[in-house]
Amino acid sequence: MTNNTATSGNLLVSKKYAKRSRVAEIWRNLKKNKGAIIGLIIMVFLVVIAFAAPLFLDYERDIISQNVPERLQSPSLQHLFGTDHVGRDIFARVIWGARYSLPIGVVAVIVAVILGVTMGTVAGYYGGMIENVLMRFGDIFASIPHILLAIVVVSALGQSTINLMIAVGVTSTPAFIRVARAAVLTVRNQEYIESARAVGMKDWQIILQHIIPNALSPIVVQVTLRVGSAIISASSLCFLGLGIPAPAPEWGAMLSEGRKYIRDYSYMTLFPGLAIMITVLALNMLGDGLRDAMDPKMKK
Amino acid sequence: MRNEKKDLILDVENLSVRFETEDGVVYATNGVSIKLEKKKTLGLVGETGAGKTTTAKALMRLVPEPPGVIECDKIVIDGMDIMKMRPKDLESVRGKEISMIFQDPMTALNPVFSVGEQIAESIEIHEKRSKKDAFAKAIEMLEMVGIPGSRAHEYPHQFSGGMKQRVVIAIALACNPKLLVADEPTTALDVTIQAQVLELMKQLKQKYDTSMILITHDLGIVAEVCDDVMVMYAGRIVEQGTLEEVFNNTKHPYTEGLFGSIPNINDRKSELQPIPGLMPDPTDLPKGCSFAPRCPYVRQSCKEEQPEHCHMGGNHYVACSAYKDPNFHIRRRVTVEAE
């Protein structure tokens, strides 16, 4: 058993129990929300497809090799979503595209969480000058329209998947700084923090063991909402030609290619966009459901 | 002899209000009948949750009618049948014939409009005056409730609780309603302010000959201001009569319990006698008398049947089946000294 002699240790144990039943309670609430469950199922489905794709598709053969005689064919049984301007099967490319969009969205948000929560927690916990500086810093980044900031970062770092993740992550950071700071402020003045300090816990221990678990729920809600917008931002950048270089089958990039042929081959712009929309819709429904499940004030 | 056909300002028969929600049906008001004569003041007494506010709102059909369902034999205000009116007619009755003062002055006023504007709106609607005229009259109303007219342009957040309540009273009385329904008008205020506001209401009532229904849980206020009393429990009237009849000749066990809960300043050593238990859940009312689970005089028949109203003389009625036995009486007996 962990340290149960110190008062803070007891608090830690009790919080673990509290957390476990709270997770169960949140899951129960979530189940009631049909939209959230649909969203969850779709997300699981997409993740499975993304992982399983290499099992029945080969990157070299199916995704990037050009097949000019088959170019620009409308959707048919053989090519469910049709073929693009160099003869590649769009259905296979859309499926493979999930292997870009999903990780980019997730990693971008992880970047934002690491940066934002650290800064926000430090700002909220220490207050004073540190808080002022960090919040001003966050405000400055928040003043720059997201897409412009992402464009600037990508053009500075160069075009690659990782840089795309960083760029999108940086644009989402201010939201997490704000959320983390607000959550910390509500917890900071509680008595058990006082008692933890009185027992001699170091600041970073207090932050990790007491403050962050309590700040978790608004952060989790932000995360689910932000993954969706991160995916849209990433595909927007690829649409503009600033993301992952060709011939990667990223959905935004595919839309950009399809745009040249929009007049006569509009199906090229239909399916990748649909993929983006369904993914983000599922994430939003899940995020909404999570927020309602975690927030006792339900708007009925 | 029962009620003579007096001039009634309010005639309600068998009013029931229920709310049909996802979590069950809430029976807020059950079979309430009120007959209020003109110029009289009725005190509607009961604990929180007894259904007093819902009954009051139902009189003006202010109950939100998707979840709420109003059923009654009739609601007649000054001869006008409320249940038969179309929305437009209802709107001309509200604020003009019948007005309401709400419980919490802190939230009753719209924060983005000045107090003068809020009073004037009522005047504009009902007396069809221009904005300027209405505002001028609003200033008069403010003066009448004791607020300097120069403050008419100020916003609610600039006033204290007591003054906000005065503004609410000014709004309610702006168009000289014949019936004023005051829902716990002083509960949210300090005791000293309470006295001021009550005094103000008494004066205005006299000046305008307004009939009033005063909803409260404070028996002291009832004693000061009211002519008639109705005691409500779980949405039903359990005792009604004139002030003297109910206070000095208390019949219902619940009313007895209410008086018993008041600390006696002359007998500081005696224990407070609260009524044991809690009011029943309005979604799950007991089959028989709603007070049976808490009644010290309960009998088996009480749990099975709804008690009828027994006439106790004059205007005094009690909903208690114990009184079918002419020898039954409760413990409380107030000796009134002969003058």
Add this chain to the structure above:
Amino acid sequence: MHRYIAKRLLMLIPVLICVSFVIFFIMDLAPGDPALIIAGDQATDEMIEKVKEDYGFNDPLLVRYANYMKGLVKGDLGTSYVSKKDVWATYCQRFPATAKLSVAAIVVSLVLSLTLGVYSAVNQNTWKDNVSVVLALLGLSMPQFWLGLLLIIAFALNLGWFPSGGDTGTWKCLVLPAITIGTNNAALMTRTTRSSMLDVIRQDYLCTARAKGVSEKRVINHHALRNALIPIITIAGVQFAYILGGAVLVETVFAWPGVGRLIVDSINMRDIPMVTGCVVITTMIVCVVQLLVDILYAYVDPRIKAQYTK
């Protein structure tokens, strides 16, 4: 109140300085040698060195930034590497098109979101509410550039009602791009409006208004909406930044000759002063608009005005 405005304007200056520094710094990291681009393909090493001296590329970062800021204050944001034209002048030339588009988008967004949000809140939990909630969710999940492409396919190519791009000055050109940005924005604003109205609808002062005999229509549109607008205005200010951001994408889709496309083209051509200048100016506009919204806020909510004038 005037003091508050003056104070906010003054506080704007350090923010703008920091923003311009941040952007300048990031762009400075960009790979590629600007001197090469300026000097051209045929340049010799000497010519490249001379360019570096002239433009001050060999100076340390802070010196270069200081020079840049000196120029900024005078209104000189440098010259484009590519077109050799003045950055500020080019921005001003392209700005009206973006401004037109943004204003149209805001109008579309407000009209859609206020009506749908109020309608949804008043009819809460009925099928009408559920439909609009779902619509709002769909609108949020759709990437703007895809919506634009779909609208082009449907209304420009198939039905032929509107042009598929460009700005010839007629109102028809404005419709599709404005709807694209406006719908996306409206999706978010509808949720905010609905949620804000739901909060207000429960308030006691609405019951007071009804008890006065105010008609239900007036209760909602006058009494409730004024209060619900307060959080909506707050969000609307922030949303302006997104609208400008959306303009960047939509201008590309519709070949709209505005600032957004200028930025994208400049990036593809590695025209660093143009990109830096455009992003800095755009951010400044966003900050000023947010300040204006904050001031408007005070006029809608007298409690805030009281705070500002203290």
